[in-house]
Amino acid sequence: MIDEILQEEEYSELSFLEMLDHALNRGLVITGEITIAVADIDLIFVGLNLLIGSVETINQVLGTRARKESQGEQI
């Protein structure tokens, strides 16, 4: 189970992505469009596919850790 194998900082990152997934993708909407500013660009939010980002992050952190382990680093 992913929850059990993630370390604290990885867990924290996943928690944030989960937060993003909930807060950006769902909830009450007053107007038809919500404008959020990303960097210096105004983005009309129509639905970010953050879940794929989550999966990539999971793979990334697990991949990084596997590489460290194979190199004998203490993690």
Added chain:
Amino acid sequence: MSLYVYCLSEEKTDALEKITGAGGAKPFLITRDAINAVVSEFVGESISATRENVIAHQRVIGHVLAQTTPLPFRFGTVVTAIELGNYIDSQRERLEALFARVRGAVEMSVKIMWDKNQVAAVKKADIIEERGGAAVGPGRAFLLARQREMAASEILKRRAEEIILWMEERLSDAARESVLNAQPAEAIVVRASYLVERDRIELYRERIKRVCEERADLNFLTSGPWPPYSFTKSP
């Protein structure tokens, strides 16, 4: 001056002044005919999607969730006081129905990820099955390839639907309501949200633990309690 809106609640939330909201502003309540809106003052028309702001959004709603079940707004909701008032007035009936729906409950989330090797194995098994035939021309080879793709998609779709049925069977008695979506073509094959009564959270956690143990071939990402983000649309 605009308002950044976090959530609506039936009950008044205590100690809002002790927490910091989006842009460093202090949240406060605006009450309109027994519906409380948790807002903070905001300069500008849009909010930056920074980590700090998203966390602040969740911090304020989480503070409310600790006291009562709110209807959360999507991150980035910036309106005028007049727009907020008009929204509450025009949507009152729907909002009251939503409050009744989520009252006393929280949202628990489950995401199920395919084992990529397993998904690849489905496609490979299909290909091996087809290789038993005689040599074919390019046109037929193309059609066979399409057929293989469609067959593999069908298998994945069926497996995803089976996961949903299995989840419903295991968790239905622990949740008041659920929203499950299957996406067989995606890495995250099932996204599930459960509306769980506060006094049944432990039961739900026991059930989800068993679910995770039962299917070691799947990866589970579980989280919660959340405000009922997935239950703010009329059913």
